Amino acid sequence: MDKLLDRALASLARRVWPDRSEVRLRNELTHLRSRAQLAVIFLFTVLVPGVALAWIGMSAIGAESQAMWEEVRQEGDRELRDVLKEVEEQFTGFEAQVKTRLVAGRSPVDNQSSISPFLLTSFRLDSSGSLAAPFTEEPLPPLQDQSFYFSPTWRQAQALEANAPTAAAAAYLQASRQAESIHEEGEALFNSARMKAKAGDRDEAIGMYADLFADYSEVRTLHGFRLGDLASLKRGELRMQVDPEIGGADLRELVERLLNRRWSLGSGALDAAIAARALELVEDVAEKDWLARSRGRLDNQVEQLYWAKQLYPELRVFHPEGRVLPVARGEFSYRLGNNALWATMWWGEDNPDFYAFALDISALEQEIQAMTRSATRTSETVNVVVLTADREAPSDTLARRSLNPWLRGYELAVHPRSAADLENSQRRKTAQRAAILVLALVIIVMGAGLTLRLVGQELTIARSQADFAANVSHELRSPITQIRLKGESLQLGMAETEEELNDHYDAIVRESERLSRLVDNVLDFAAIDGGHKTYTFRPVPIAQTIESTVQAARYGMEMRDMHLDLSLSPHLPVVVHDPEAIAQVLLNLISNAAKYGKEGAWIGVNAEVVGEEVVIEISDRGIGISPDELPHLFEHFYRSSDPAARRRKGTGIGLSIVKYIVEAHGGRVEVSSTLNVGSTFALHFPLTPPTSA
Numbered sequence: 001m002d003k004l005l006d007r008a009l010a011s012l013a014r015r016v017w018p019d020r021s022e023v024r025l026r027n028e029l030t031h032l033r034s035r036a037q038l039a040v041i042f043l044f045t046v047l048v049p050g051v052a053l054a055w056i057g058m059s060a061i062g063a064e065s066q067a068m069w070e071e072v073r074q075e076g077d078r079e080l081r082d083v084l085k086e087v088e089e090q091f092t093g094f095e096a097q098v099k100t101r102l103v104a105g106r107s108p109v110d111n112q113s114s115i116s117p118f119l120l121t122s123f124r125l126d127s128s129g130s131l132a133a134p135f136t137e138e139p140l141p142p143l144q145d146q147s148f149y150f151s152p153t154w155r156q157a158q159a160l161e162a163n164a165p166t167a168a169a170a171a172y173l174q175a176s177r178q179a180e181s182i183h184e185e186g187e188a189l190f191n192s193a194r195m196k197a198k199a200g201d202r203d204e205a206i207g208m209y210a211d212l213f214a215d216y217s218e219v220r221t222l223h224g225f226r227l228g229d230l231a232s233l234k235r236g237e238l239r240m241q242v243d244p245e246i247g248g249a250d251l252r253e254l255v256e257r258l259l260n261r262r263w264s265l266g267s268g269a270l271d272a273a274i275a276a277r278a279l280e281l282v283e284d285v286a287e288k289d290w291l292a293r294s295r296g297r298l299d300n301q302v303e304q305l306y307w308a309k310q311l312y313p314e315l316r317v318f319h320p321e322g323r324v325l326p327v328a329r330g331e332f333s334y335r336l337g338n339n340a341l342w343a344t345m346w347w348g349e350d351n352p353d354f355y356a357f358a359l360d361i362s363a364l365e366q367e368i369q370a371m372t373r374s375a376t377r378t379s380e381t382v383n384v385v386v387l388t389a390d391r392e393a394p395s396d397t398l399a400r401r402s403l404n405p406w407l408r409g410y411e412l413a414v415h416p417r418s419a420a421d422l423e424n425s426q427r428r429k430t431a432q433r434a435a436i437l438v439l440a441l442v443i444i445v446m447g448a449g450l451t452l453r454l455v456g457q458e459l460t461i462a463r464s465q466a467d468f469a470a471n472v473s474h475e476l477r478s479p480i481t482q483i484r485l486k487g488e489s490l491q492l493g494m495a496e497t498e499e500e501l502n503d504h505y506d507a508i509v510r511e512s513e514r515l516s517r518l519v520d521n522v523l524d525f526a527a528i529d530g531g532h533k534t535y536t537f538r539p540v541p542i543a544q545t546i547e548s549t550v551q552a553a554r555y556g557m558e559m560r561d562m563h564l565d566l567s568l569s570p571h572l573p574v575v576v577h578d579p580e581a582i583a584q585v586l587l588n589l590i591s592n593a594a595k596y597g598k599e600g601a602w603i604g605v606n607a608e609v610v611g612e613e614v615v616i617e618i619s620d621r622g623i624g625i626s627p628d629e630l631p632h633l634f635e636h637f638y639r640s641s642d643p644a645a646r647r648r649k650g651t652g653i654g655l656s657i658v659k660y661i662v663e664a665h666g667g668r669v670e671v672s673s674t675l676n677v678g679s680t681f682a683l684h685f686p687l688t689p690p691t692s693a
């Protein structure tokens with residue numbers, strides 16, 4: 001396969017470069033092959049993996065960004081579900097507790113074991129729609145005839161109250177006998193006891209209150225107060241004057257009785273008033289804890305009573321007496337006025353009663369908000385908010401769920417905590433990844449570039465060496481052929497005239513010199529390259545070396561119709577140098593000037609002292625050198641790529657030998673050249689001799 005390819009390439013090359021020798025063609029082919037292999041290696045080890053890496057990297061970055069948003073959405077869904085579950089658990093537990101307490105006849109709202117901070121009131125209704133717990137509907141006694149309170153005896157007693165309490169007490173006693181109902185009778189007796197107390201007859205009053213408590217306990221006054229409660233209050237107050245301990249205990253008992261009683265929507269407020277007064281009286285003697293607890297309970301009951309009074313009439317509209325509405329749990333809900341009340345009711349599971357409760361909407365909202373906050377504690381990325389009628393969903397909302405039936409018209413919405421932050425961190429991540437990717441690619445490309453350059457340089461050197469071998473063999477062949485031809489024609493006596501004979505001898509000498517110069521150069525180059533070239537420095541007038549060398553060269557030049565102009569400054573000094581080596585330098589430069597000059601052209605050799613240096617210049621008016629080739633001239637095997645230069649035969653080692661020798665003498669070579677005008681090679685030698693060989 002390889003051979004086939006080689007053959008194909010060879011025939012192609014032969015067609016492209018028909019005038020190249022076999023050796024050169026082979027060189028060219030080997031070089032082409034190496035370059036092609038290098039390109040293939042570069043393609044498969046750098047380019048393809050690099051592109052694949054970049055593609056995989058970029059698509060991974062894209063996928064990651066998508067995955068992040070998907071994750072945020074899922075997290076949002078999870079959070080919403082969690083919050084809703086928590087809300088539902090709260091409510092289910094809450095409903096059950098309210099119901100249990102109501103069934104037991106207790107109020108679900110008391111400060112000792114409050115079920116929920118947002119429960120304002122709750123009550124149970126029986127199948128007839130009447131209140132069953134914790135309030136009663138007990139109406140105040142109807143007052144058909146109020147003439148008793150306008151009777152002369154009653155009015156006289158009232159008139160005496162201010163200044164004659166004893167007489168007033170007697171008048172009220174009198175009135176009690178005239179009373180036509182137990183209410184009138186009780187109230188008259190109560191007033192009589194009150195006047196006795198005012199008159200200072202405390203023991204008598206205490207006794208009368210005790211009797212009233214025993215006999216008229218449930219009897220109501222005109223304003224609806226229970227006489228039993230009023231009598232207890234008054235008796236306690238009086239007994240406190242005698243003994244605060246005993247009186248205080250009486251009043252505390254009264255407070256407990258009032259607070260534990262099932263309050264009626266009608267007279268609950270009166271009970272509350274008596275309890276409040278009793279608490280005021282025992283303020284100084286009662287235990288602080290008990291006092292605070294009782295006040296709290298009282299406040300709660302008053303508050304509940306207030307809300308129950310608001311809600312109950314509304315409920316009656318939906319649940320008129322004797323008619324049971326088929327209401328399912330959570331179905332009935334509305335706001336009551338501006339009080340942000342929400343009511344719901346549900347059927348008891350095994351009885352036809354139902355329960356209703358009123359909630360403080362803003363407290364409930366806060367509670368759910370607190371829940372959303374606590375539920376999102378774990379989530380750094382999303383936030384759950386409660387949406388009310390007047391609160392719009394955030395623009396970056398990921399999902400929303402209704403809070404029905406718990407909180408009609410309310411919704412939960414979940415949104416990223418900070419979309420901008422997420423985007424930024426994602427962008428940062430992407431940038432980082434991309435930077436790493438780019439860095440990796442840059443390193444790969446740089447590494448590959450470096451390797452390619454090195455390999456390229458090696459290939460160029462290899463090519464130059466191959467070219468060198470081809471050039472040397474070619475350079476050797478032509479003088480040898482010449483010498484042989486001329487020698488043979490002499491041998492065969494083919495040269496007859498004097499002129500012909502001389503021409504043959506000259507050619508043999510010239511070609512031998514060329515041959516020996518070439519061999520010298522190759523050997524020198526090998527010695528220099530191997531690092532074992534040495535020079536013998538001697539103090540010799542430099543003019544002598546230049547003159548003898550130019551003399552030797554001149555003959556060949558003149559043969560080619562070239563004019564060699566030598567100009568030596570008269571004050572050239574003795575310079576420590578190796579005359580053979582310097583001669584070789586000059587010969588190389590002169591033969592280059594001739595080679596790259598033009599037929600019939602001029603070559604100038606000029607030497608003078610400039611400052612501390614001897615400067616020898618070899619100038620021509622030849623093809624010149626392009627500026628970008630100047631830096632490479634002295635490299636091993638370097639030959640110009642200019643076709644005009646390439647036409648001239650050469651090996652590319654002459655100038656590198658020149659440079660080496662001049663530098664071994666502590667000097668330097670400078671070139672100045674203009675294309676198609678000519679070149680000048682200037683050798684600068686220091687006047688002080690080199691210290692080592």
Ligand code: ADP
Pocket residue numbers: 592593596597620622623624625633638639640641645649650651652653654655656679
């Ligand atoms: P070569 O054997 O090719 O002459 P050299 O090392 O002597 O090798 O020269 C290197 C290259 O420098 C030549 O190939 C030629 O292109 C260029 N060069 C040298 N001297 C001259 C000159 N006097 N004029 C133009 N080009 C020159």
